[in-house]
Amino acid sequence: MVSSKVSSNVSLATPSPPSSPAAANKKQSLWEEPPRHQNYLSKRQMESLVAICDTLLPSMDPPPRDSHDSGDVDGVATFYRTSASMAGITERVNEKEENPSWQAIGYCGPDPSLVDKSQPAISHHESPLKSTLLHLNSPPEIIAGKLHQAGFTSPTFTINSMLTLHCDAVIIGSGSGGSVAAGVLAAAGHKILVIEKGDYYSPSELSLLEGPTCSAMYEGGGFAATDDVSMFVVAGATVGGGSTINWSASIPTPQSVRREWCDERRLELFGSKAYDIALEAVCRRLGVQSRVNEEGFNSAVLRRGCEAAGYDVADVPCNAPPDHYCGWCQFGCKERKKKSALVTWLDDMASSGNGFILPGCRAVKVVKVSGKKRPVAAGVVVESSAGSQFTITSKVTIVACGALNTPRLLKRSGLRNRHIGKNLHLHPTVMAWGYFPESSGWPEKTKRSYEGGILTSMSRPNGSNNVILQTPALHPGIYAALVPWVSASDFRLRMRRFARTAHIFALVRDQGSGAVDYPGNLTHQLTEDDEKGLKEGLEAAVRVLEAAGAEEVGTQWVGGDKGKGREGVERVVNGVRKRRIGDVRTPMSSAHQMGSCRMGVTEKVGAVRPDGEAWEVEGLFVADTSIFPTALGVNPMVTVQAVAYCIAQNVDEVLRRKTVDSSGALYL
Numbered sequence: 001m002v003s004s005k006v007s008s009n010v011s012l013a014t015p016s017p018p019s020s021p022a023a024a025n026k027k028q029s030l031w032e033e034p035p036r037h038q039n040y041l042s043k044r045q046m047e048s049l050v051a052i053c054d055t056l057l058p059s060m061d062p063p064p065r066d067s068h069d070s071g072d073v074d075g076v077a078t079f080y081r082t083s084a085s086m087a088g089i090t091e092r093v094n095e096k097e098e099n100p101s102w103q104a105i106g107y108c109g110p111d112p113s114l115v116d117k118s119q120p121a122i123s124h125h126e127s128p129l130k131s132t133l134l135h136l137n138s139p140p141e142i143i144a145g146k147l148h149q150a151g152f153t154s155p156t157f158t159i160n161s162m163l164t165l166h167c168d169a170v171i172i173g174s175g176s177g178g179s180v181a182a183g184v185l186a187a188a189g190h191k192i193l194v195i196e197k198g199d200y201y202s203p204s205e206l207s208l209l210e211g212p213t214c215s216a217m218y219e220g221g222g223f224a225a226t227d228d229v230s231m232f233v234v235a236g237a238t239v240g241g242g243s244t245i246n247w248s249a250s251i252p253t254p255q256s257v258r259r260e261w262c263d264e265r266r267l268e269l270f271g272s273k274a275y276d277i278a279l280e281a282v283c284r285r286l287g288v289q290s291r292v293n294e295e296g297f298n299s300a301v302l303r304r305g306c307e308a309a310g311y312d313v314a315d316v317p318c319n320a321p322p323d324h325y326c327g328w329c330q331f332g333c334k335e336r337k338k339k340s341a342l343v344t345w346l347d348d349m350a351s352s353g354n355g356f357i358l359p360g361c362r363a364v365k366v367v368k369v370s371g372k373k374r375p376v377a378a379g380v381v382v383e384s385s386a387g388s389q390f391t392i393t394s395k396v397t398i399v400a401c402g403a404l405n406t407p408r409l410l411k412r413s414g415l416r417n418r419h420i421g422k423n424l425h426l427h428p429t430v431m432a433w434g435y436f437p438e439s440s441g442w443p444e445k446t447k448r449s450y451e452g453g454i455l456t457s458m459s460r461p462n463g464s465n466n467v468i469l470q471t472p473a474l475h476p477g478i479y480a481a482l483v484p485w486v487s488a489s490d491f492r493l494r495m496r497r498f499a500r501t502a503h504i505f506a507l508v509r510d511q512g513s514g515a516v517d518y519p520g521n522l523t524h525q526l527t528e529d530d531e532k533g534l535k536e537g538l539e540a541a542v543r544v545l546e547a548a549g550a551e552e553v554g555t556q557w558v559g560g561d562k563g564k565g566r567e568g569v570e571r572v573v574n575g576v577r578k579r580r581i582g583d584v585r586t587p588m589s590s591a592h593q594m595g596s597c598r599m600g601v602t603e604k605v606g607a608v609r610p611d612g613e614a615w616e617v618e619g620l621f622v623a624d625t626s627i628f629p630t631a632l633g634v635n636p637m638v639t640v641q642a643v644a645y646c647i648a649q650n651v652d653e654v655l656r657r658k659t660v661d662s663s664g665a666l667y668l
Helices: 003-006 021-025 043-056 073-081 128-132 140-149 176-187 210-217 255-264 273-286 298-307 345-352 404-414 478-482 488-496 528-548 564-579 638-658
Strands: 163-166 170-171 192-196 231-232 353-361 361-369 378-383 389-393 396-399 429-435 467-470 499-509 553-556 562-564 589-590 621-624
Touching: 043 192, 043 389, 073 488, 128 345, 140 163, 140 467, 163 273, 163 378, 170 176, 176 192, 176 638, 192 345, 192 361, 210 478, 273 638, 298 467, 298 499, 298 528, 345 353, 345 553, 361 389, 361 396, 361 404, 378 396, 389 553, 396 404, 396 638, 404 429, 478 488, 553 564, 562 564, 621 638
Parallel strands: 163 389, 170 192, 170 396, 192 353, 231 589, 396 621
Antiparallel strands: 361 378, 378 389, 429 499, 429 553, 429 589, 467 499, 553 562
């Protein structure tokens, strides 16, 4: 894993902290190299670092050309003969936004059909959402003018000149949950302000470059992990949240899960007609459908392998049209074909004229006032990227920061329910790979592992209800971080085979759970059944890859378990059965976080009421994956949007019962 981190620095980097308020207000361009970290190493320390990097990635002679080789011979030779220090360990891309290693590994960089480097703008795809962006570094008269024109109460200032904005509902977070609440409530005529710590990137600003995008649009710059680094955690941190950078999977809440949540957890919502209506409304707004004109490399391998191995295989519903042959959607959808929150619910809010988004702003705490029986939410204190604070008063406050960030905000706001930050579920995944040389004839030699719909097929091996097989989106940086380092020559060989290496992951609906106080503590513990499910799923993934025709198969565990032919495959499978999952030698990944402020019928079993309101504070609602009662077992976008849709109906009723005077004082 050490070498993969070094190699991944070529295309993945987190930005250095801003040096001034002016720098803090400047949005990072996705077309430019991220700012470099300031070097605090001494000359001697730097020499040691260079020596370590060159030990792992030295200059070496290229191997003899074999029958599997394709592409430019000079590019391959340069790839081998360039050491880490020769490449410049702080360099990421050249002046043309190209990595010199791409040619050798068969990577084209950003989707060439969408990116014209001489003219990056795609003006006819720009979103009306831009008109709703309210930048707090703008002059006060511009802010006041925009709000007044939209029918909002004019901003006010306190004695110490702190700005105060006024609205009907303030929503913290613009992802799948917050966006639905914003769209529904704005369409109902309520004045909405959406707080988002990330930035908004229009289609023309999307570079589809892996490094800058991860740095700017992902939680932790793409490098979040549990405290013991046994699981890497992927989450969105941009306007639209995870829906902006997810893989399009739009799977309705499984009936078995709905029955469990309704019957065992006594949450009647999930067995109700209202929830049926919500699912239908969400799927209709997202344009969910299951057809695809042409399946991508990984999904085609999964489908063919499952059919050959005797496993059931199903289409994955997607919020994209059948012609959406795109492997770059985890960097944003440049064509606006993927129906993320940006082009659905937030677009609805923009069209209503009743809402604004405040990007680059962080919620500090929820403001509360005294109520008859319990405190009442009256708004939120917000901090801009420049460090200045302001207040938003509201009749209702909706927290939708996601399962990682919602607990800490609630705790900062004085909530003490024991379930806040507990019961965190992560849908742990482990991955297998299979190499399909161009000479094998299938998939077609023109196919590449990073192209095509990311996730269009899936399987439940042996009819399992808790384990599924799906396919990931892997571009060179993430791939390099996953490849176990055995030797410098082996690592380069694996990178050269990147474009023809298919991946399948096993995902478990975890019974185990953890705790979160992000960005502080983040823990998770597998149960024996979880580990058993992951092993069985990984074994199935290996066999599916073999059945699909892979020349070589393996896992991404330390030691580089891999094998060819029947004997080699069985050796890999035996390794899977014997290894313990859950430490740095067998790392896992998570793209779904749930349950950290779960819904419950009483405050003894949950942090949030069945209607989405916090047990401790009136008028404070939570509408994100943190309120899931348990792990879901499938990709959560449709479920969280359906839940948020129902909660938005409840909030609408509350708002219609409340009035607010021009100063923002709250009356019940």
